[in-house]
Amino acid sequence: MTMKKLNYILRQAFKGLWRNRMMGLASIGSVTAVLIILGFVLIIVLNVNNIALATKETFDEIAVYIEDDVEEAQIEQLGKSFKEIEGVMGVAFRTKEYALEKLKEDWGKDAWMLENLRKNPLPNTYIVQLKDVQYSDHVKGKLETFDGVESVQYYKDAVNSLIKISDFVKRGGSGIIIILLLISVFIISNTIKITVLNRQKEIELMQYIGATNGYVRGPLLIEGIMLGLIGSIVAIGIIFFGYNYLIKYLAGEYVALATGMAGYMVGIDMILNDLIIIFLTIGIGIGILGSLISLKKFLSV
Secondary structure (H helix, E strand, O other), X not given: OOHHHHHHHHXXXXXXXXXXXXXXXXXXXXXXXXXXXXXXXXXXXXXXXXXXXXXXXXXXXXXXXXXXXXXXXXXXXHHHXXXXXXXXXXXXXXXXXXXXXXXXXXXXXXXXXXXXXXXXXXXXXXXXXXXXXXXXXXXXXXXXXXXXXXXXXXXXHHHHHHHHHHHHHHHHXXXXXXXXXXXXXXXXXXXXXXXXXXOHHHHHHHHHOOOOHHHHHHHHHHHHHHHHHHHHHHHHHHHXXXXXXHHHHHHOOOXXXXXXXXXXXXXXXXXHHHHHHHHHHHHHHHHHHHHHHHHHHHOOX
16 A cells, blocks of 8 residues: 555545544544443452452451450350350450551551540451361351350351352443444444445545545545544543542542552552553454444445
8 A cells, every 4th residue: 555545545534534523422432431331340340359369368267246245254255165166276356445456557547537436336356267168157157146246257258249249240231331332333333424425426436437445445444443443542541540540549538438448459550451452452343343334334335
């Protein structure tokens, strides 16, 4: 392909974009929406899986929260009783005072928010270590039967819930993405169709004087590619800055309610390169597909 021909194709593609800029904006918006939702689904799935993997490390421990009005002697007796349960390897007691100090340490610079508490809201806790995770259901069931036990927390339940949420997001997100993909292809196809109709006489004249298929199709194909490319770039920018802001927000300003959560989140730098490749491939692919559908239907060359 000569430089003159390439220059013509690019010039015509830009002209087409400008002439149909409203439809072009709709095309870019639809591609961007598809990719943002895709990015949203991927990030949620990655973070949920990351949190699940980190939480699995505590599978051999069960937290037993003791009611506030339980006497010290009864607390001590509970600890002895817990040790006798089949499948328990050891028991460690953590006072509510220790739990509060640990929470202050985790909150760092925001610990001042806990200084003026009239009453320590945290419970006394026993950490029950299992010999093996196969005893988890048995031990948890036994622990819940003791008087003075407020609640029993086993992280396996939390992980299972996270995995269910992840699966739901994947299924629901996939359905939405497929619908938006079809809408994007349809809008880009219509955008190219309008360009074909606007240039119909010019195209017929070019065909009459013997212009090649590439010479006629080239600008229209490039126009679709550019629409997909711009949509991809916009989506990458929104995901990058939005997710970066979210991580900083959770790690800083919102630490009081999301303490520790930011530490489990996947950093944007870890997934940015993959997102760029995925977004550009899908965005440009949508643009090409939309152009080809329109060209096949409305342009017989």
